[in-house]
Amino acid sequence: MSWEKELIDKANEIIELYPEKRSALGPLLYLAQEKDGYISNDSIIQISNLVGITEVQVKSVASFYSMYKEEQTGKYLLSVCKSISCEINDSRSVIDSVKNFTGLENYETDNDKVFTFEEVECIGACGGAPAVQVNYETVEGLTPEKSLQMCEWLKEERPELVVADELQEKFGGVKSFDWAIKDNTGSSYSVPGFQNIGTAKEKNL
């Protein structure tokens, strides 16, 4: 078995939340992804045992959703929005600038596993277009220059934890709405930081 006992305990805790085991499949896939940076076949086998469905059924579900990755992601997953509000606010140039800096095409990861780049559909930050997410932490009102700086900063600082408010303050611009009080929680890999699945962390800002 590929999972440590601790992780299996966590998984069982999550399964407990639902009337039927299979409902926990989504959260368990996030656990798998936090462990490896993608959904490995080993994890699929593990999960199929935990929720009582076949491996290919797990695979079928995992591959349906774009946030479950089939290949290992870098430490920072850069998701640049290209949907309509961002598109008409020149997200192209942000995309180009990120691509230039990282040298990556869509869905690629660099050899050092620092960045994974992807063009994504609407991330609900249309008022702050063009917008980007780093490990699902939203940064709004970017410009090509700011996005470049952000990538540089990430590459140099290598923060353990990505926090939306920190990035926004450093590199962001116009926002969809007032974010209000500063939030120091964030995520540390290509999974959303979320308490229920134990992927949310706090940072001293």
Add this chain to the structure above:
Amino acid sequence: MKETLLLTKHMREYPEDSHLIETYEKNNGYRALKKVLKEDNPEDVINEIKNSNIRGRGGAGFPTGVKWGFLAENEDRYLVINGDESEPGTFKDRILLERDPHQLIEGVIITCFASNIKKAFIYIRGEYAKPARRVQDAVKQAYEKGYLGNNILGTNFSLDVVVHLGAGAYICGEETALLNSLEGKRGEPRLKPPYFPAVMGLYNKPTLVNNVETISSVPWIVQNSGKEYSKLGVEGSTGTRIFSLSGHVNNPGNFEIEMGKSFGEFIDTFGNGIKNNKSVKAYIPGGASAPWFTGDQLDIKMTIDDVANAGSMLGSGAVVVMDEDTNLVYAAKSIVSFFAHESCGQCTPCREGTTWLEMILERIASGRGRLSDISLLIDICDNISPGLDWPPKMTTICPLGPSAVSPITSLLNNFSDEITNMIPTKIPITQ
């Protein structure tokens, strides 16, 4: 024109910490719940909702009270909150989740009390990590304070709430796809009939599915009565709505207003005009699925029925403004790509059709269009949405496929020059 703050009042008043339970309680939070529990008459709650005439804020605009009335009897029933908000242009649920989670939770508890539901799920799209954290924290606080769990506030009523994260699939906003997703399956819409959620929903049990904004309105309605609510807005579109304004405006954002004002006024007042003093070429009145209106149609009223009569929909309440310089072929392509990317793939016309449309637009945009492409685009659209009418007829299971048709018909009906101009006439048509 002014905002009318019902749902966004608390967060405006307490900009620093509106998401905390202490602040919420200080500001009359959970009072509606206490009132409901004290009166102990679930029927009354449903009647207040019916009287309010509130229609769902998820897009379809179905009367909420009527929906609650459909919920079939069963030992196990569920409430599922649709927080999948993924329609391009829309970010109004995000603010409710992030800035006022307790308002939603209070709404959830009241709704469950009214319908005798003991388990609720709040399904939030995976990309909304921060909003989901806020809701999860709030749920935890609500448990600690006895608003959730066993014997809520000392009554016989018990309720569990689970916050569930999606994982990147717009189609999971469609309620039956959402239920499949919550069951750990592929987010494919179910066949209706037989899978009407109120009869056969989560785990095939009767299930209420409501949008975040809809349920966030419940505490206010219960506190102030359905009748008061129904006085706001206009008939058929009562109450306030949070509109998400984006695109080429000076001041994008979420604005809560009573329905009934014109789009032009709304864009001017809250958007603070168009960037660089340009004019509006076209705008989307209700999210990417909605057919566009032109700059000449700014006086259409922001009500469900007015927009529908003018051939589009108020949908998710997302207004996207495109100025005179916008390349509408690119804009249409962006939206078509979105739907092609998000098609679940069940239905042949949606799976194959949306991708084909995308490929043709891509070709045209890159200067390799053919004149015959125009009629081809129309015919493909017609095969997805026969007759190209509004509201759309469908050859598909759910409305996602036909949604890809909206931008193309909008483009071809009103701005056909833009597309024909991109087609090189000198290049021989044969390949």
Add this chain to the structure above:
Amino acid sequence: MTDQIKINVNGSEISSKPDQLIIEACEDSGIHIPRFCWHKRMDPVGMCRMCLVEIETPRGKALVPSCTTKVSEDLVVETESEVVKKAQEGVLEFLLINHPLDCPVCDKAGECPLQDQTMAYGPGESRFVEDKRHFEKPIPISEIILLDRERCILCARCTRFSDEISGDPLIEFIQRGNKTQVNTFPDEPFRSYFSGNTVQICPVGALTSTSYRFKARPWDLKKVSSTSNCSSVGCSIELNVSQNKMLRILGEDNEFTNQGWLSDKGRYNFEYLHSEKRIEEPLIVKNSSKKPNINEAMDLISNEILKGGDPNISFIVGHNSTNEEYFALNNFAENLKKVENTFGNIDIYLSDDYLYSGFFNGDHSLAEIKDLDSADTIVLWAQDIKDNLPTLYLRIKQAVRNGKKLLIFGHTNTAIKDIAEEYFGGDIVTNNFEFNVNISDIPNFSRHIDGKEVIAIVGKASPLQNTNPISELIQYLEANSNLKILNCFSKGNTFGALQNLNLVKGLNEFVNEFDISKRNIVFTIGANPVNNSIYSLKIKDSLVNADFVVSMDLFKNETTELSDIILPTTSLGEKEGTFTNLEMRTLMQNKILPPPGSSLNEWEYLLTLSKKINLEQVYDSETQLNALLCKDYLDEDNIPSFDNLNKPSNLNGVLNSKTININIENVDSTNLEILFVHRLYGDSSTQINSPSISMLSSERFIEMNSATYFGSYMLYSDVVTLIQGEISVQVNVNINDNLPDNLLVVPINRRGFQNINPEKKVELEVAKSREQLNVS
């Protein structure tokens, strides 16, 4: 509710069952609506959208899929309007934009719904100028199935079949939207007993079988309906032949039996017909390898029979004879008995380890398979249904899916445990198949039984089971419920044998009755009792000691090695006759192939012998035999004559019964540590000579639960050596936690286990090497 309602289709009124889908109602009235995803035996998914029709609604005409929309009184349907035609053409065009144009090399060409419908409804030239979707061309997804994802139109038939019907969801949709494809998990091939059905129901050539690949074009095929010998369900099949070679077997949808489905064994176990190893001429084995002609061979045998010395003559007959052949054999034996002062005992034995008296005549009421759909409760005490009656297994699964409660006794039906309401294993029924408690005290039992409609599927779970507890159970059920019984003998035409042999005995009786002090002549007819039986060792002894052994068979095997002479016989498709299934339904087996070489039918040999030894002859053909055997049926109006069975209205067979006499001693359940079972795939000569499936029985394994594995045996290797005296066999261990403690499950029909003595202890040791695990 009324029985029929009226709907209006294309301007004419048709009647329909209420609650039916439009597509079905139309189909029943001869109006064909094109479709790809809909399949009458599976839940509709409404995915392909080919079946769109227009209906009238209060809000005007609407396009709806006829496969998901139910009829209602006075519904007005248009299946051919302009709007419908346009929609259908649109769907076809969408399906074709990514479909490769490789019909010339596609197995499905000529019988491809996509191809046909493109002709009938389709658009002309393609308007699609972009690149088609590309996938790696056929990839094997199991030993016998290939998948070509480029051809797939995503109808979900294969995925639904494996999920809903066979219950082994090993093939699924991967990715979404335009990238959607079916596939298996990398390390988990599509190893299902039922995988071949997906090839048959795939509406295009995306799923193909290694067996049929590139073999033929449908227009070259000769086809005939028949009945499968694979199990006693008697599945309806279609034999496809080209140039006198059987190329394919398809399932036919017989409402009463297989509903179109087949196990892979039933589907692919036919290639042996054309094997080079097949015997085509009579052979003298002992002391010479002379090839006599038929006449010489018959002379030889009749001389042996008439040599004097009061010989005992025994016949051991298998399960693949037709009713007519069993009748002829019975007639032959009876006629021998009539000859005075020449012979000793004359007996017929069925080559079967599972025989016992069963529940037939008198007060028992017998069930039909379709009764499973209307019962409240299904009680199962029998050998492993999935392995031995695979299509009945599917019917049980379907019944449970429709809400019937399944109660399982014993340890053999572990595969179906998950869907059982109650599983009465170790606590209730001991490893020796005895009750641990009073039946009336079984927890959660009576509430599913008392006053309910109950179907009991009962038979010996294992060859060594004492059957008294089954009788007790039946007694209890008959007293407390409305019971119908499905007697569960699983092999081929067992019921035809039971009906047409005056007295049936089994291999245990043969061994016990074999009198070494006498002169013995033994006939084995389509039987190989020296293999695959728990009595094999003893039978081998007997045959070695017999004075003369005649075998009628298709192949040389463990038994024919001990024969004096082998006579080549015929098999499925090479002979005409009837077959009786476990509900006593008699179905037709038709002939479409010539017998190879000098092979004759069993009855023809017996007839010739009769002539040579001057016995009475009352028949000269299959038809006459059929007419004779029809005389004994209890219901005269419903006799299974060839004429009657070939009427279109009787293609599903006729139900009829005969008096059945079985004379079987109850065996003593010893202290069993080994549970002998028969698996679907084994080392029968037919399977090992069918190249497409021969490898499916090559893996040798035993099963036990993990407590036994770690506890009693302390094994820490999945490869072990099973040792009993001189014998040692290397095997894989499969953990099955549905088994009780301290029970080893051993598949007796796999090579290497024959010589194990069931009454002696075995030992297990961790294997030293992993070699020799697979028997070729």
